[in-house]
Amino acid sequence: MTPILTVEYSCKSGDVEFKEESVPLHSPEELFAYVAPGGGCESIPNEVSEVNMMFLPPAHPNTQNPISDRHATLQLGIVILSGPLSEIAQTANEIIDKAGRGELSDGFLTIIGAG
Numbered sequence: 001m002t003p004i005l006t007v008e009y010s011c012k013s014g015d016v017e018f019k020e021e022s023v024p025l026h027s028p029e030e031l032f033a034y035v036a037p038g039g040g041c042e043s044i045p046n047e048v049s050e051v052n053m054m055f056l057p058p059a060h061p062n063t064q065n066p067i068s069d070r071h072a073t074l075q076l077g078i079v080i081l082s083g084p085l086s087e088i089a090q091t092a093n094e095i096i097d098k099a100g101r102g103e104l105s106d107g108f109l110t111i112i113g114a115g
Contacts, residue, residue, distance in 0.1 A: 002059070005031060005083075008052040009044065022054075028091065032098060035108040042107035048078070051111060055083025055091075062086070077113030 003024035011018045025031050031053070035041045044051070062068045068086035075081075076095070081088050098104050099114060109115030 002026070002056075004028075004056055004087075006054050006056070007031075008054070009048050010050045010052070011045070011047045012049050028094065031091075032094065032103070035104055036098075037103075037105045039105060041105045041111075044107060044111065048111075051079045053079060053081045055081070055087040058084060077111050079112050 003026050005025040005028075006022040007025065008022045009020035025034070033039050058069060069084045071083065072085040072088045073080060073082045074088050074092055081091060095104070095112070099109065106115055
């Protein structure tokens with residue numbers, strides 16, 4: 001299965017920046033399992049200053065609505081989501097929905113500035 005998303009963590013100490021290897025995710029379900037309570041997001045070290053979530057381009061371009069494949073960026077706290085506009089919009093809606101239902105970990109809510 002081809003990844004649809006990579007997650008990269010970075011930390012800064014003075015003028016030195018450290019980047020964690022990218023973690024590939026294969027589905028939105030994997031992402032939301034990670035940011036759910038008990039999903040592992042709480043183990044992100046406090047030193048992390050930025051989390052980049054990069055959605056990969058779609059395997060097949062949207063010929064009916066090409067704007068859906070345009071690159072977009074959304075920043076929530078220290079989390080930066082980038083990739084096709086349709087993926088960013090859908091993920092943002094899911095974050096709002098899951099936050100309202102209590103399906104996101106306190107750690108994730110904190111790093112997106114909602115906790």
